[in-house]
Amino acid sequence: xxxxxxxxxxxxxxxxxxxxxxxxxxxxxxxxxxxxxxxxxxxxxxxxxxxxxxxxxxxxxxxxxxxxxxxxxxxxxxxxxxxxxxxxxxxxxxxxxxxxxxxxxxxxxxxxxx
Amino acid sequence: xxxxxxxxxxxxxxxxxxxxxxxxxxxxxxxxxxxxxxxxxxxxxxxxxxxxxxxxxxxxxxxxxxxxxxxxxxxxxxxxxxxxxxxxxxxxxxxxxxxxxxxxxxxxxxxxx
Numbered sequence: 001x002x003x004x005x006x007x008x009x010x011x012x013x014x015x016x017x018x019x020x021x022x023x024x025x026x027x028x029x030x031x032x033x034x035x036x037x038x039x040x041x042x043x044x045x046x047x048x049x050x051x052x053x054x055x056x057x058x059x060x061x062x063x064x065x066x067x068x069x070x071x072x073x074x075x076x077x078x079x080x081x082x083x084x085x086x087x088x089x090x091x092x093x094x095x096x097x098x099x100x101x102x103x104x105x106x107x108x109x110x111x112x113x114x
Numbered sequence: 115x116x117x118x119x120x121x122x123x124x125x126x127x128x129x130x131x132x133x134x135x136x137x138x139x140x141x142x143x144x145x146x147x148x149x150x151x152x153x154x155x156x157x158x159x160x161x162x163x164x165x166x167x168x169x170x171x172x173x174x175x176x177x178x179x180x181x182x183x184x185x186x187x188x189x190x191x192x193x194x195x196x197x198x199x200x201x202x203x204x205x206x207x208x209x210x211x212x213x214x215x216x217x218x219x220x221x222x223x224x225x226x227x
Contacts, residue, residue, distance in 0.1 A: 004157070031213045033213045033214065033215070035215075035217075042203075042217055042218070042219045042220055043158070043203060043205075043215075043217035043220075044217075045214050045215060045216065045217075048213035048214055050213065055213065056211070056213060056214040058214075090157050090158070092157075092213075092215075094212060094213060098210045098211070098212065098213075101212055102148070102160050102163070102212070103148075103160070103212060103213070103215060104160065105150075105157035105158045105159065106157050107155070107156055107157045108157050
């Protein structure tokens with residue numbers, strides 16, 4: 001069974017631009033969560049999607065948004081990029097995000113904002 | 115109240131020794147506590163997880179100890195090996211909400227041969 005796939009693996013963008021990251025969950029998984037990982041702040045929850053609906057949201061500005069498609073694939077968008085958005089963005093999928101369901105992470109997308 | 119505090123930040127252990135990483139939380143609504151292992155360039159991988167209805171869970175060389183009254187839980191790695199050198203994260207989530215994990219700050223473990 002294929003794992004969680006994130007594309008692209010690396011991105012370099014300029015301040016003010018926008019970026020879209022993609023996540024393909026494990027087959028059959030319907031919950032997709034996004035996290036930002038930085039050396040200073042660690043792993044921080046961005047949002048979770050389940051059945052194409054945002055179910056949970058972390059404390060990030062509105063520049064961070066996401067969506068989920070009917071095949072459970074998810075995208076995350078960051079608009080008006082700032083230098084501080086440079087981070088590893090991780091996607092995790094689980095069967096339902098409910099009780100007893102484990103979250104499996106992808107390898108992440110390394111975003112560098114210059 | 116949503117925080118999970120993890121210590122130590124870094125840990126050096128000799129091969130064959132016991133590695134111990136501790137986490138504490140405030141939110142009593144947390145009821146799922148997983149530990150993740152992350153190697154450089156990789157995403158976190160689930161190691162072991164526990165729920166508050168048990169005080170200890172063991173899987174191979176990895177054991178979670180859970181103290182509900184103290185709101186603390188810890189990871190013990192027995193017979194630590196150089197291949198265990200990685201960053202370890204504890205996490206917590208509320209019931210039915212494992213899609214939203216709150217992570218500790220991480221512990222970088224180095225196991226010396």
